[in-house]
Amino acid sequence: MPAPAPSPLALADAPPVARQSEVLTNGALAFLGELHRRFTPRRDELLAHRARRRAGIARTGTLDFLPETAHIREDPDWRVAPAPAALADRRVEITGPTDRKMTVNALNSGARVWLADFEDASSPTWENVVRGQLNLVDAFERRIDFTDERGKSYALRPAEELATVVVRPRGWHLDERHLTDGERAVPGALVDFGLYFFHNARRLLDLGKGPYFYLPKTESHLEARLWNDVFVFAQEHLGIPRGTVRATVLIETITAAYEMEEILHELREHASGLNAGRWDYLFSIIKNFRDGGERFVLPDRNSVTMTAPFMRAYTELLVRTCHKRGAHAIGGMAAFIPSRKDPEVNRVAFEKVKADKDREARDGFDGSWVAHPDLVPVARASFDAVLGDRPHQKERLREDVRVTADQLLAVDSLEAKPTHEGLRNAVAVGIRYIEAWLRGVGAAAIFNLMEDAATAEISRSQIWQWIDAGVVLDTGEKVTAELVRRVAAEELGAVRSETGEAFAAGRWGEAHDLLLRVALDEDYAEFLTLPAYGLLRG
Numbered sequence: 001m002p003a004p005a006p007s008p009l010a011l012a013d014a015p016p017v018a019r020q021s022e023v024l025t026n027g028a029l030a031f032l033g034e035l036h037r038r039f040t041p042r043r044d045e046l047l048a049h050r051a052r053r054r055a056g057i058a059r060t061g062t063l064d065f066l067p068e069t070a071h072i073r074e075d076p077d078w079r080v081a082p083a084p085a086a087l088a089d090r091r092v093e094i095t096g097p098t099d100r101k102m103t104v105n106a107l108n109s110g111a112r113v114w115l116a117d118f119e120d121a122s123s124p125t126w127e128n129v130v131r132g133q134l135n136l137v138d139a140f141e142r143r144i145d146f147t148d149e150r151g152k153s154y155a156l157r158p159a160e161e162l163a164t165v166v167v168r169p170r171g172w173h174l175d176e177r178h179l180t181d182g183e184r185a186v187p188g189a190l191v192d193f194g195l196y197f198f199h200n201a202r203r204l205l206d207l208g209k210g211p212y213f214y215l216p217k218t219e220s221h222l223e224a225r226l227w228n229d230v231f232v233f234a235q236e237h238l239g240i241p242r243g244t245v246r247a248t249v250l251i252e253t254i255t256a257a258y259e260m261e262e263i264l265h266e267l268r269e270h271a272s273g274l275n276a277g278r279w280d281y282l283f284s285i286i287k288n289f290r291d292g293g294e295r296f297v298l299p300d301r302n303s304v305t306m307t308a309p310f311m312r313a314y315t316e317l318l319v320r321t322c323h324k325r326g327a328h329a330i331g332g333m334a335a336f337i338p339s340r341k342d343p344e345v346n347r348v349a350f351e352k353v354k355a356d357k358d359r360e361a362r363d364g365f366d367g368s369w370v371a372h373p374d375l376v377p378v379a380r381a382s383f384d385a386v387l388g389d390r391p392h393q394k395e396r397l398r399e400d401v402r403v404t405a406d407q408l409l410a411v412d413s414l415e416a417k418p419t420h421e422g423l424r425n426a427v428a429v430g431i432r433y434i435e436a437w438l439r440g441v442g443a444a445a446i447f448n449l450m451e452d453a454a455t456a457e458i459s460r461s462q463i464w465q466w467i468d469a470g471v472v473l474d475t476g477e478k479v480t481a482e483l484v485r486r487v488a489a490e491e492l493g494a495v496r497s498e499t500g501e502a503f504a505a506g507r508w509g510e511a512h513d514l515l516l517r518v519a520l521d522e523d524y525a526e527f528l529t530l531p532a533y534g535l536l537r538g
Contacts, residue, residue, distance in 0.1 A: 009033045009186065014178035015538050017130040022137070023195055024130075032179065032194045034237065036186045039230055043172050043187050046223050053219075053255065057288050061295075064405045065258050069221070073261045079326040080264055080271035081243055086164045086209040087113070087272055089391035090328055090367035091383035092376050094163065097122040097443050098132030100146060103139050104154040107162045109373040110380070114163040118192040119170050119216045120280075120452040121443040125538040126178050128440060129188075133195045136165065140203050164209060166248065169193045171217030173527055193230065201240050212246045212272065217280070219255045221262035228267050245270045248330065252277030252454075253284040257314055257408055260321040273328030273366070276315050278306065279454035285411065286461040290468065290524060295412045297469050300422025301458050306332060306356065308414055313407040319364040320398040328392060331360035331368035335449045338374045345448060350378055357382035366392035371443075371450035418466055420475045427484065427515070428491045430459035434528075435511035438535055453529055456515075460528055463519040481520045488512055510535055 009029050057063065065073070072078075093113040096102040106114040116136060122128055138144040145155040156162065169192030170176075175185035193213065201211045215227055231245040249256070249263050251274050256263060264271050282304060289296040298304060306315060315331070322329035334356060336349040353370075357379045360368050366387075370379050387393060429446055433456045436444035444451050465471075466479040477483060492512050496503045514535065518528045525531060 009036070009179050009181055012178055012180045012185075014126050017127050019134055020130045023133045023199070028195055028198045031198045031234075031237065032186060032191060033181070035190045035194050035230065035234070036181060038233060039190065039226065040184075040187055042226050042229075043189075046220070046226060047173060049222065050219055054288060058291055061289070061292050062405075063255065063258055063288075063409065066262065069259070069262045072265045078265060078268060080268045081246075082326070083272055083328065084210060084246060087166075087212060087246055087328070090273070090330060091387060091392075092379045093166075093330065093367055093369050094373065094376060095121060095333065095369055095371055097128070098135050099128075100131070100135050100144065101148070101154060102443075103135045104144060104146075104156060105373060107139060107165075108157050109163060110161075110376045111163045111370070111373075112367070113166050115168055115214055115369070116165050117168045117442075117452075118188075119168045120454050123437045123440045123442040123536065124170065124174065124176070124188060124533065125440045125536060127538055128442070129176065129178075129191065133199065136167070136196065137199055137203075139165075140200060140207065159207075164212065166212040166214050167192070167196050168214035168216055169196075171527075172223065173217065174529060174533070177533070190230070194234070197234050197245075198238065201234075201238060201244065205240070205244065210244045210246060211240075213248070214275070215247050215249045216277075217253065218249050218251075218263065219253045221259045221266050224249060224263040224266040228270060231270050243269050246272040248273045248275055248328070250275045250277040250280070251314075251318055252280035254281065254288055254408070255284070257281075257317070258405065260318060261325065264321070264325050264327055268325075271325075271327055273330055274318055274322050275330040275369075276306075276318050276332045277454070278311075278332045279458050281311075281314065283454060283457040283461050285409075286458070286465050287524070287526070289409075289411075290461070290465055294469055296409075297418070297465060297471060298411060298462060299414060299416035299418050300425065301462060302425070303416040303422070304414065306359070310408060310410040310413060313403045313410070315360075315365075316363065316398065316401045317403040317408070319396075320401040320403075322366075323364065323394045323397050326394060328366045328394070329364060331357070331365040333369040333371060334375050334379060335371045335451070336375065337372050337445045337448050337450050339448055349448070350375075353378050354382060358385075361386040364393055364396045364398050366394065418462075418471050418473055418479070420473045420477060423463070423466070423473065423479065423484070424487055424491070426459040426462050427487045428494075430456050430463075430515045430519070431488065431491055431495065431508070431511050433459075434514055434532065435507050437529075437532060438507040438510055438514075438537075440536075440538070456528055460515055460519040464524060467520070484519060485516065488516055 092111045094111040095115040147153045170188035174188040176188040176191040179186045319329040334353045339345045361383045471479045518525045
C-alpha cells in the first residue's frame with residue numbers, strides 16, 4: 001500500500017494579516033509540510049545533543065577541537081564552492097529587520113549586502129513573519145515604493161545599485177506556534193527558510209542572483225549538516241539547480257568556534273563564508289560555562305572589545321579558517337546609531353567604528369557589518385583602503401595564526417572587572433529591549449546603539465553569572481538578587497519619568513518582570529526568547 005500523505009499544516013490562533021494568502025499558498029504550505037516531516041525530528045535530536053554537550057562542559061569545564069574530525073581539518077585539498085558574482089564583494093553589509101521602511105533603506109544603503117533578519121532583529125509576531133516575506137517579494141518585484149504617514153516617500157534605486165539580500169531565518173530552538181501539523185509546531189527556521197525559498201528562488205535566479213542565507217545560533221557541524229540536507233532537498237523538490245543556495249554561518253557560539261572547518265566542510269557546496277557575531281558569542285560563553293566559577297566571569301559587556309586576547313584568538317582563527325578553505329570572512333557589528341542632536345557623540349563614535357573596521361580589514365576580513373546607513377561609508381573606506389579594486393582578500397591565508405583550544409577560553413586574561421555602572425546598564429538595556437520586543441520591535445535604538453535579542457541575552461546572562469559567582473563590584477557591593485531588584489526598580493522608575501503618560505501604553509511591567517525572571521531564577525533559561533514568546537501578542 002502507498003504511504004499515507006502527510007498531514008497538511010494548519011494555522012493555529014493566527015491573527016489575520018493583509019495579503020497573507022499570497023504567502024500561505026497551498027503550494028507553500030505543502031512545501032513547509034514536507035520540510036517539517038523530513039527535518040523536524042532531526043532538529044529535535046540536535047537540540048537534545050546540545051543539552052548533552054552542555055552537561056559535558058559542566059562536568060569538565062573545558063572544550064577542545066574534535067578528535068574524530070581531525071582528518072577534515074588536516075586535509076589540505078578541499079575548498080568551498082566559488083562565490084557567485086552577487087556575493088564576491090561583501091566589503092560592507094547592513095543588518096536589519098524586514099519591515100517595509102527598513103527594506104527600502106537597506107537595499108538603498110550603498111552596502112553590498114543586506115542581512116534581512118527574521119531572527120535577533122525581528123520580534124516574531126505573526127504579522128512580522130508574514131509581512132516580512134511579503135516585503136521581500138515586493139522588493140524583488142519593485143512594487144515596494146511607498147509614502148509614510150508624514151508624507152515622506154521611499155523608493156528603490158536602480159537594480160544595479162541595490163544591496164544583495166541574504167536572509168537570516170530564526171534559530172533552530174524557536175518554533176512557529178501559528179503553523180502546526182495538528183500535534184506540534186513547525187520550527188521557525190523551516191518556516192522562514194521555506195517561505196522565502198519557495199516564493200523567491202526562481203525569481204532570484206531570473207534576476208541574476210540566488211537564495212542566500214545567514215545561519216544563526218549554529219552550535220555544531222551536525223547542525224550545519226542538517227541545513228545542508230535541507231538545502232539539497234529544497235533545490236531538488238522545486239527543480240532549482242543544486243548548489244544555487246549559498247549560506248554564511250554565524251560563528252556566534254563557543255562550541256561552533258571549535259568546529260569552523262567542519263561546519264564549512266558540511267556545507268561546502270553551499271557555503272559562502274563565516275561571520276564573527278560578538279554579542280551572541282559572549283552570551284554563549286556565559287551560558288556554557290556559567291557554573292565554571294570566577295575563571296569565566298566576564299566584565300561589563302562594553303569593556304570586552306574585539307582586541308581582548310580570547311576574542312582576538314576567535315577572530316583570527318575565523319579568518320585563517322575561511323581563507324584556507326576559500327570562504328569569505330565577515331567581521332562584526334558596528335551597532336552605533338548616529339545622533340541627530342549631538343555632533344560630538346557622532347565624532348567619537350565614528351572614530352571608534354573606523355578603528356574597529358580598520359583593524360578588521362588589516363587582519364584579513366573580507367567585509368563587515370553595520371547597523372545604520374550612515375556607517376556604510378565609514379566601513380567602506382576602511383575596506384577600500386585595504387582591498388582597493390579587489391573584491392576580497394582570500395589570498396591572505398594567515399598562516400602565521402596558530403590558535404590553541406585554551407586561547408579560545410582565556411576569559412580570565414581580561415583586566416577589566418564588573419562595575420556597578422555595568423550592572424545598571426545591563427538592567428536598563430535589558431528592560432528597554434524586552435519591552436520593545438514584546439511590542440513587536442526586534443531592533444531597538446537604546447542609548448545610541450542598535451540593540452537586538454543578543455543584547456538582552458548577554459545582559460541577563462551577565463546578571464545571572466555575577467550573582468552565581470558572588471561578584472563584588474567596584475563599589476564594594478556584592479551582586480545579589482536583592483541588589484538587582486533594587487536597580488531594576490530604580491530603572492523602571494526612570495523609564496516612567498522619561499515616558500510620562502505614555503508609560504501606561506507600554507509593556508514595561510512585563511519587561512521588568514521577565515528580565516528578573518531570566519536573570520534571577522536558579523534554573524537558567526537557555527534562551528530568554530522562549531519564555532518571552534509566550535508573552536508575545538499576535
